[in-house]
Amino acid sequence: MTAKLNIVPFISVDSMMKLVLAIGVERFLVELATYVEEDFRRWELFDKTPRVASHSQEGVIELMPTSDGRLYGFKYVNGHPKNTREGLQTVTAFGVLSDVGSGYPMLLTEMTILTALRTAATSAMAARVLAPDGADTMALIGNGAQSEFQAIAFKAIVGANKLRLYDIDPAASRRCAKNLEGMGFDITICGTGQEAVEGAEIITTVTADKQYATILTDNMVGTGVHINAVGGDCPGKTELHRDILLRSGIFVEYTPQTRIEGEIQQLDPDHPVTELWQVLAGAAPGRTDPRQITLFDSVGFAIEDFSALRYVRDQLKAFPFYEELDLLADPDEPRDLFGMLLREAAKQEAAMAIG
Structure with missing residues (x-):
């Protein structure tokens, strides 16, 4: 240079x-x-x-x-x-x-x-230490601009090569599937979010609307899955039903920011969460039980x-x-x-x- x-x-x-x-x-x-x-x-x-x-x-x-x-x-x-x-x-x-x-x-x-790349890289890095061992199937709900990056990162870093795609706009799912052709994925386009999560060990939500949305309801999430919640990333914008949070071990980037912008804005300010750096540094455990639901409440942080x-x-x-x-x-x-x-x-x- x-x-x-x-x-x-x-x-x-x-x-x-x-x-x-x-x-x-x-x-x-x-x-x-x-x-x-x-x-x-x-x-x-x-x-x-x-x-x-x-x-x-x-x-x-x-x-x-x-x-x-x-x-x-x-x-x-x-x-x-x-x-x-x-x-x-x-x-x-x-x-x-x-x-x-x-x-x-x-x-x-x-x-x-670069933000799309770093968001996907961080999501997959977190899943590597939080997702179930051997997880190879991911439901990808919300097939917009971030979706292909997430899919490629999870395949390269976690080994998840089976994708179950869902978007309220079927054309978005078709575009995502076409863009990923020839990259080693087994892709299923699903008609509902409920269908997409069937058999998935990892669930990634990455939707765009700025509203308190319920992309995942409590009955859609079984034991032992890892949730990568990417789309709840500003005040007044969420994707998960509150009851899912109450059942999950929650991992965040920087707690003061995530309490303002993440899924945990739905919870009491003192609800326990673990910062991801603590897991990576060996200062706190990640997944502690095969039946545990782990949730990475990802909002993006400046260090990334x-x-x-x-x-x-x-x-x-x-x-x-x-x-x-x-x-x-x-x-x-x-x-x-x-x-x-x-x-x-x-x-x-x-x-x-x-x-």
Whole structure:
């Protein structure tokens, strides 16, 4: 990568697609999950705060910052479920990784695609320690933009290669199945959510509507399953019936944020939950009984985005898919910022005189 301090590597959507394809989607997800797990294992080193959110009736705009003392990262992200009806993405995002020592940004990147990848990688990483041993069948309820990423991550990291798809829009399920053709999946498109969960050891819910929804009712969830609840990710938006939560061992990313935005916003503030980093670090148990229902109440947390930014930056040495962005002022004399303007003015006047 460039060593010029005023030049910041910028990864556009086109560059991100080239990077992902050059690495390979499965390899990208597996390696990204490793980075997320590494950072979760050093959880206590990070600055942590619930994301800074601006909510409206239409959706939410959020900033997600964190630092490990050496690097600083943040993501700007929105969530607007109505957008698909207008031909727009539900989620868009971009992010920055910076050097704490100088304050200079080291990377600016699109994060719409990257967020889908890091969400799936984190989901599968959690399932690896929480799902039943040998689980190979996943019900995937909600077949929108995140669904294929979730499926590929669970196959690559957990070994779940049997998919049972359901969406209220059958065309979404057909599209998902077509996109996953030839990738080693045994796919069944189901007519109801109840049909989708039959025989599934893992249930992933990833729906978009901003409402208190009941995608899973209590009678749909048998003993011993692992639930990956991805879609309940902002205040006033849930997917699971409250009774399911009361039967489950609940695992979260960062408790103060999940109590605001996750499925557990339905529960009393003191209802016990376990933070996933504690399981990964050996400080708390994961699944303790084959008949236990485990629930990963996933809302996404800044450390996961930090891991994704760190992973992408490390890949640029071998896969230089980026543009050089002249983002930072770089005067000859750091204290003479105005002089830089004067010199530019002189250059423009000289150019006009020649012209």
